[in-house]
Amino acid sequence: MSELKICHLYPEVLNLYGDRGNIRCMQKRLEWRGIDAKITRVGLGDRTDLSDFDLFFIGGGQDFEQEVLLEDLKAGKADSIRSAIEDGKTFLCICGGYQMLGHYYETYDGVKCEFLGAVDFYTKGGNVRMIDNYAFRLSEESGGSTVVGFENHSGRTYLGEGVKPLGTILKGYGNNGEDQTEGVRYRNVFGSYSHGPILPKNPEFCDFLLKTSLERKYGCFDLEPLGDAFEKQAHDSVLANVMAGTAGKDD
Amino acid sequence: MSNKIKTMLAVGACKASRSALRLLHRGGTTTPGRMAMKFDRNILETVSQGMDIIVVTGTNGKTTTSNMIEHALSGTGRDVLANKSGANLLPGVTAEFTSNATAFGKPKKHFAVIECDEGALKQVVPRIHPKVIVVTNLFRDQLDRYGEVMHTLEEIRKGIKMVPDAVLCLNADDSLTASLALDVPNKVTYFGIDCPIGEQKNVEISDARYCIRCGTEYEYDYHTYAHLGGFRCPKCGYRRIRPSVAVTEIEKVSSSGSVVRMRFGEDGNRNAGGAEDRDGSLENVGPGCRIPSAETEREVTIGLPAVYNIYNGVAAIAAYQAAGFDREEVIASLADVHSSFGRMETFRLGEVPIQMILVKNPAGCNQALSYLAGLGEDYQAVFCLNDRTADGHDISWIWDADFEKVCRGPHLKHAYVLGDRADDMCLRLKYADAEEADIEKVQDNAALIEKLKKSSVPVFILPNYTSMLSLRAALGAITGKQEFWKG
Numbered sequence: 001m002s003e004l005k006i007c008h009l010y011p012e013v014l015n016l017y018g019d020r021g022n023i024r025c026m027q028k029r030l031e032w033r034g035i036d037a038k039i040t041r042v043g044l045g046d047r048t049d050l051s052d053f054d055l056f057f058i059g060g061g062q063d064f065e066q067e068v069l070l071e072d073l074k075a076g077k078a079d080s081i082r083s084a085i086e087d088g089k090t091f092l093c094i095c096g097g098y099q100m101l102g103h104y105y106e107t108y109d110g111v112k113c114e115f116l117g118a119v120d121f122y123t124k125g126g127n128v129r130m131i132d133n134y135a136f137r138l139s140e141e142s143g144g145s146t147v148v149g150f151e152n153h154s155g156r157t158y159l160g161e162g163v164k165p166l167g168t169i170l171k172g173y174g175n176n177g178e179d180q181t182e183g184v185r186y187r188n189v190f191g192s193y194s195h196g197p198i199l200p201k202n203p204e205f206c207d208f209l210l211k212t213s214l215e216r217k218y219g220c221f222d223l224e225p226l227g228d229a230f231e232k233q234a235h236d237s238v239l240a241n242v243m244a245g246t247a248g249k250d251d
Numbered sequence: 252m253s254n255k256i257k258t259m260l261a262v263g264a265c266k267a268s269r270s271a272l273r274l275l276h277r278g279g280t281t282t283p284g285r286m287a288m289k290f291d292r293n294i295l296e297t298v299s300q301g302m303d304i305i306v307v308t309g310t311n312g313k314t315t316t317s318n319m320i321e322h323a324l325s326g327t328g329r330d331v332l333a334n335k336s337g338a339n340l341l342p343g344v345t346a347e348f349t350s351n352a353t354a355f356g357k358p359k360k361h362f363a364v365i366e367c368d369e370g371a372l373k374q375v376v377p378r379i380h381p382k383v384i385v386v387t388n389l390f391r392d393q394l395d396r397y398g399e400v401m402h403t404l405e406e407i408r409k410g411i412k413m414v415p416d417a418v419l420c421l422n423a424d425d426s427l428t429a430s431l432a433l434d435v436p437n438k439v440t441y442f443g444i445d446c447p448i449g450e451q452k453n454v455e456i457s458d459a460r461y462c463i464r465c466g467t468e469y470e471y472d473y474h475t476y477a478h479l480g481g482f483r484c485p486k487c488g489y490r491r492i493r494p495s496v497a498v499t500e501i502e503k504v505s506s507s508g509s510v511v512r513m514r515f516g517e518d519g520n521r522n523a524g525g526a527e528d529r530d531g532s533l534e535n536v537g538p539g540c541r542i543p544s545a546e547t548e549r550e551v552t553i554g555l556p557a558v559y560n561i562y563n564g565v566a567a568i569a570a571y572q573a574a575g576f577d578r579e580e581v582i583a584s585l586a587d588v589h590s591s592f593g594r595m596e597t598f599r600l601g602e603v604p605i606q607m608i609l610v611k612n613p614a615g616c617n618q619a620l621s622y623l624a625g626l627g628e629d630y631q632a633v634f635c636l637n638d639r640t641a642d643g644h645d646i647s648w649i650w651d652a653d654f655e656k657v658c659r660g661p662h663l664k665h666a667y668v669l670g671d672r673a674d675d676m677c678l679r680l681k682y683a684d685a686e687e688a689d690i691e692k693v694q695d696n697a698a699l700i701e702k703l704k705k706s707s708v709p710v711f712i713l714p715n716y717t718s719m720l721s722l723r724a725a726l727g728a729i730t731g732k733q734e735f736w737k738g
Contacts, residue, residue, distance in 0.1 A: 018648060131644075247644070249638075
């Protein structure tokens with residue numbers, strides 16, 4: 001039986017917006033196809049060897065807890081994460097977990113926080129939070145499907161020269177509210193501001209991640225289609241409301 | 252315009268618009284307040300002057316705790332004003348006080364119990380000068396509106412600092428709430444639960460895993476639920492303070508309420524800080540520690556089910572005595588406290604018993620789901636999810652709540668789903684291992700009620716805020732329950 005080893009990084013800290021829904025989604029969609037999903041939670045102070053995993057998930061967290069996290073990264077995980085990325089392992093990184101991959105985060109007051117620098121981009125704190133349901137279209141190399149989600153960030157992310165975004169904004173703010181880009185795609189790293197969580201309502205994107213990871217491990221790999229009626233219904237109704245500006249009524 | 256005339260206009264406008272809205276069968280909870288404030292910016296200060304006021308804030312339990320205090324006060328013949336409708340922002344609170352004042356803006360009642368939104372506390376309390384502020388707990392909630400839990404805590408702290416004379420009544424078991432005592436000038440008293448409840452393991456999702464003072468992971472002597480329990484920081488010594496009002500043992504829990512043992516004494520040393528503890532006493536180290544001689548214990552019955560209502564009960568007692576009332580009054584009235592609007596409220600639809608449990612965030616939802624999972628009998632469930640402004644536009648929290656608890660259990664016979672985000676909820680249930688065939692999306696309240704009439708087992712409805720309001724009205728109309736402003 002084929003098997004995917006999934007590492008949930010810092011689940012005890014980075015879990016702010018239903019992030020574990022992404023893990024559950026990947027797990028179920030693998031199990032429904034008879035593929036073994038082995039989920040390992042790797043937290044602060046945990047020195048588990050990261051080179052053994054096929055897919056990594058990093059969620060979003062509270063600013064308050066960021067410091068503990070940066071210390072732990074410095075103590076060893078940073079290097080392991082960088083090599084896993086260069087090794088072509090699949091990463092799904094959301095919000096804070098996404099920002100963490102860049103060079104740094106500069107707060108609105110000008111305080112600079114050094115991050116992993118695994119991907120060429122940086123984030124600057126803004127004075128307005130970009131909060132709402134939103135939608136974007138994945139680039140062809142990330143499957144080309146449409147993704148709906150919820151964004152909530154004051155950080156504005158700017159991609160380096162030649163770095164490709166994950167997709168293009170259809171409605172909402174995305175990376176910075178200026179250039180219509182959303183997220184990042186570098187090797188097999190998929191970074192996004194979309195929580196919600198991102199995967200259950202966007203099954204095509206979930207399957208694209210799983211396929212990417214399985215193909216790196218096993219070579220050519222076909223994923224059996226699933227009955228996605230509930231998933232499609234949820235995706236389509238939110239997308240329709242987002243595009244029409246009718247998501248989240250006032251009263 | 253003279254102040255007197257402004258006040259009179261404000262009161263008049265408020266009362267007139269409230270009557271008009273109620274004729275139209277609308278609650279009229281905020282518009283009248285806004286109208287009043289337009290005529291007189293200081294109206295709330297005027298119409299609350301000289302009253303004895305208790306304010307309740309925090310993520311969960313505001314309404315029920317307020318209701319418990321109000322029930323005790325009115326049951327002993329006092330004239331009490333309360334914002335029972337749950338309109339807990341500045342305009343709603345203003346409307347409540349203004350409607351209960353004379354045409355000249357003089358309060359008609361002497362006592363008030365006000366539940367207040369965490370973010371609105373800093374606007375409300377400096378105008379009404381409460382005697383006591385209760386903070387029930389803090390959990391992640393409506394992150395799109397408040398940002399993070401720490402931000403909410405900061406908002407509450409700002410409010411408290413504006414009224415240094417108010418006595419703070421804090422949940423000792425919540426490291427976030429209890430931390431409010433660290434840097435405010437107010438007098439503080441604590442309530443809590445001394446004994447473990449449920450599974451004794453670190454929860455998967457905690458809003459407070461690391462010490463708020465130094466960032467070290469807390470150790471727990473015991474857990475009650477979510478991040479609440481006997482916490483202590485092994486590094487800096489920040490820890491649970493032994494509360495003056497506490498549950499020591501849970502004797503009986505059923506769907507009609509709980510019987511617990513409580514102790515009443517003095518609070519532990521507020522400045523306790525482990526090694527820095529000034530008097531070096533061991534007074535504050537949680538259960539099993541030295542018991543001060545003045546302490547008394549007795550049995551207390553709380554007429555509402557589930558663990559969170561035990562917390563609400565102990566909070567109500569602590570607040571009641573902190574405000575200078577006789578705690579025996581509130582203890583007696585807790586036994587027959589009725590559920591508040593949509594919170595464990597029961598209905599009878601023909602022969603079908605229905606219970607409505609408002610759920611707004613993962614912590615509260617998990618409590619409700621544990622309650623269902625522990626019932627041990629077959630039932631149908633209804634999940635209603637809206638994403639309107641009062642609910643929070645972000646519904647991602649449903650993935651942080653353990654719907655698996657009920658979906659994997661043997662007793663959930665069928666699940667109806669409705670609301671603006673019904674499709675998201677259906678999906679959540681599917682991934683929580685419910686059979687797709689058992690998940691049924693329903694178009695609206697009327698269609699739901701028709702389905703529920705045919706149920707052969709009890710029904711539990713878990714709606715979030717605005718879906719509760721509309722479903723409560725529909726169910727109330729058909730079962731003959733009153734609208735909230737008449738209750």
